[in-house]
Amino acid sequence: MSQIPAPPRDAEFRARCLHIRKEVLQMVRHGKRGHIPSAFSLVEILVTLYDHILQYRADEPEWADRDRFILSKGHGCLALYAVLADKGFFPRDWYKGFCHFDGELGGHPEERNPGVEATTGSLGHGLSIAVGFALAARLQKRHFRNYVVLGDGECGEGSVWEAALAAAKHRLENLVVLVDYNKYMSYGPTHEVCDLEPFAEKWRAFGFAVEEIDMVATPERLRAVLEQTPLGANQPTAIICHTIKGRGLPYMENNLSWHHKSKISHDDIEKMIRDLEEAHA
Amino acid sequence: MRKRGLQTVTDLARQFEDVVYIGSDVGQGTMDDFREACPDRFFVEGISEQYVIGMAAGLAMNGFIPYVNTIATFLTRRCYEQIAVDMCMNNHPVRLYANGGGTVYAPLGPTHMAVDDIALMRALPNMTVIAPCDADEMERAIRASHDWKGPIYFRVARGGDAIVSKPEHDFAIGRALVFAEPEDLLLITTGVTLQVALGVAERLADLAIGVGIVHVPTIKPLDRDTLVPRLREARFVMTLEEHSTIGGLGSAIAALMAAGERHPRGVLRQLGIPDTFPDRFGRQENQFEYFGLDLDSVIRSALGFLKLDVAESVNGSGKKTR
Numbered sequence: 001m002s003q004i005p006a007p008p009r010d011a012e013f014r015a016r017c018l019h020i021r022k023e024v025l026q027m028v029r030h031g032k033r034g035h036i037p038s039a040f041s042l043v044e045i046l047v048t049l050y051d052h053i054l055q056y057r058a059d060e061p062e063w064a065d066r067d068r069f070i071l072s073k074g075h076g077c078l079a080l081y082a083v084l085a086d087k088g089f090f091p092r093d094w095y096k097g098f099c100h101f102d103g104e105l106g107g108h109p110e111e112r113n114p115g116v117e118a119t120t121g122s123l124g125h126g127l128s129i130a131v132g133f134a135l136a137a138r139l140q141k142r143h144f145r146n147y148v149v150l151g152d153g154e155c156g157e158g159s160v161w162e163a164a165l166a167a168a169k170h171r172l173e174n175l176v177v178l179v180d181y182n183k184y185m186s187y188g189p190t191h192e193v194c195d196l197e198p199f200a201e202k203w204r205a206f207g208f209a210v211e212e213i214d215m216v217a218t219p220e221r222l223r224a225v226l227e228q229t230p231l232g233a234n235q236p237t238a239i240i241c242h243t244i245k246g247r248g249l250p251y252m253e254n255n256l257s258w259h260h261k262s263k264i265s266h267d268d269i270e271k272m273i274r275d276l277e278e279a280h281a
Numbered sequence: 282m283r284k285r286g287l288q289t290v291t292d293l294a295r296q297f298e299d300v301v302y303i304g305s306d307v308g309q310g311t312m313d314d315f316r317e318a319c320p321d322r323f324f325v326e327g328i329s330e331q332y333v334i335g336m337a338a339g340l341a342m343n344g345f346i347p348y349v350n351t352i353a354t355f356l357t358r359r360c361y362e363q364i365a366v367d368m369c370m371n372n373h374p375v376r377l378y379a380n381g382g383g384t385v386y387a388p389l390g391p392t393h394m395a396v397d398d399i400a401l402m403r404a405l406p407n408m409t410v411i412a413p414c415d416a417d418e419m420e421r422a423i424r425a426s427h428d429w430k431g432p433i434y435f436r437v438a439r440g441g442d443a444i445v446s447k448p449e450h451d452f453a454i455g456r457a458l459v460f461a462e463p464e465d466l467l468l469i470t471t472g473v474t475l476q477v478a479l480g481v482a483e484r485l486a487d488l489a490i491g492v493g494i495v496h497v498p499t500i501k502p503l504d505r506d507t508l509v510p511r512l513r514e515a516r517f518v519m520t521l522e523e524h525s526t527i528g529g530l531g532s533a534i535a536a537l538m539a540a541g542e543r544h545p546r547g548v549l550r551q552l553g554i555p556d557t558f559p560d561r562f563g564r565q566e567n568q569f570e571y572f573g574l575d576l577d578s579v580i581r582s583a584l585g586f587l588k589l590d591v592a593e594s595v596n597g598s599g600k601k602t603r
Contacts, residue, residue, distance in 0.1 A: 111371045118342070119370050122362055128332040129367060132339015139301075139321055140343070159363070162332035 004225050006218035017043045018280045021248045022273055023082035029269040031098035033262035037246030039078035041182035044219040045149060045241055046083045053226045058088040061114040067144050068133045070118045072126020073151030074108040081105050089115035124157025131163050134172040149178045153185035156194050168207025173230040177238040182245035186259050200240055208238040215243045248276050282438050283380055285416035289423035290348045291315040297427060299344055303337055305330060305351040330355050334363035341373040353379035353395035369405045372431040382436030383523030384568035391558045400528025402434040403501045410501040412436035412472035415444045418498060421452035429454055438473045439565060445476055457497045457504035464491025466583055467515035471497045471530045474521035480576045503533050512538055517586055518547045526553040550586050
């Protein structure tokens with residue numbers, strides 16, 4: 001799949017991912033609803049980015065030289081909120097208001113939240129905005145890098161490919177696309193609804209340097225790959241992350257009945273936390 | 282008007298380092314001056330309006346003032362969600378420079394005639410909507426736009442429109458301009474219908490009918506301070522717009538009157554394009570005649586509205602083409 005080898009299994013990294021998944025559930029405890037599987041498939045990507053790759057200042061979210069991150073698949077926001085709270089962008093206390101009328105955190109990320117660069121939720125917007133960020137960095141002669149996470153289902157949006165054409169045209173070495181390729185949409189498997197394959201070939205054909213990573217067997221590789229970006233001279237980078245929707249809870253994995261759950265009780269949360277720990281062990 | 286507005290954008294770019302030009306696929310040579318003056322800030326991105334709006338918003342989020350230039354129907358309908366979410370939801374200062382507002386592209390058919398653009402843009406929170414009447418007013422509007430905080434939609438008319446705006450009007454975004462105080466009839470205009478209204482006033486003056494004119498280049502935010510007192514004065518109010526009667530200037534004035542601050546005594550008639558897609562080609566003038574927006578048709582409507590005898594008053598054979 002690649003010349004970049006997998007580092008050894010990192011127990012600390014995996015424990016961090018377990019912690020973030022439990023934090024996601026703590027948020028759901030208050031909102032009683034959410035896109036849990038879409039968040040769980042993202043956790044390794046976000047922990048890698050925020051623990052090891054992105055340059056940022058949680059106490060100065062508008063710091064001009066920060067790396068920019070956009071969660072274009074905004075429905076995965078539970079994982080983003082958990083990571084941002086973990087890093088101190090906002091208090092963990094905000095969990096209590098998740099999806100509440102007067103809460104700070106809603107069901108999709110908003111620019112008004114510290115650490116959120118762009119309001120997303122409607123799919124297909126994030127890559128275009130990230131291209132704007134990358135061009136802004138170039139015009140301002142700043143060295144910040146720009147990362148955007150897309151969902152696989154999201155890649156059905158034509159706007160993604162408009163932006164991909166432009167990213168290659170502008171030779172945006174400072175842009176990294178990560179696709180959370182969890183293989184499922186809301187209705188069914190992505191390959192049944194509208195197949196993306198050959199997916200890596202599509203990104204290559206659009207002018208990206210492409211890497212694929214098995215985020216279940218070797219999630220540690222993502223850090224190694226990101227540390228080597230840009231993967232191609234004068235090219236934007238696309239990293240296809242093969243993930244599992246609902247990763248962490250065996251009964252949630254690839255189970256579409258969980259795509260967006262509501263009326264989740266405290267007992268459900270307690271059970272899920274126990275099950276997460278058991279599956280991790 | 283189109284050229285003058287773009288020349289003014291180039292002037293702004295020479296003056297301010299944050300001005301960026303983004304075109305999609307407008308004519309060859311468009312904005313060559315800008316390209317020569319500020320090549321780094323000149324972008325032609327191809328036929329990809331959804332991407333262009335997101336990209337422009339991304340630049341605006343990082344301190345730039347992008348002016349996006351393409352055909353009005355594509356710049357409003359195709360990328361409406363990007364305009365709503367990426368530009369307006371967080372009030373980012375992108376400027377949309379929408380060519381062919383109204384029926385300018387009549388020969389190209391209904392896909393190219395922007396007769397619902399004002400309605401679409403007005404509905405978006407934070408959006409400012411400006412439709413200048415001539416090249417001079419467009420230049421003033423563009424100059425005023427650089428420091429405006431939020432997003433702006435500029436509706437651009439054909440070009441070659443008679444210059445009727447005046448420097449002493451002291452253009453400001455959000456300000457309506459009183460060309461004549463209301464008398465028997467008050468005409469309220471936006472864009473190039475001001476020229477029609479001025480012609481109507483001249484012709485009706487011959488019949489000893491006093492016509493007031495308030496020109497509303499900024500349809501949103503609406504200048505209530507200027508409009509409300511005039512609406513209180515006028516018994517007969519007519520709105521003239523090269524736009525659907527749903528959601529444009531007429532709707533905005535109707536809502537203002539219905540809000541009834543001390544209940545204006547006037548009655549309103551909206552002239553514009555009825556709830557239909559344009560089904561004819563020809564030229565802009567043909568469309569104006571077809572939809573009753575040309576000089577003779579408006580005079581006939583006005584006299585009918587005032588309950589005067591049309592046959593006695595209209596010179597010539599003003600009529601609709603169909």
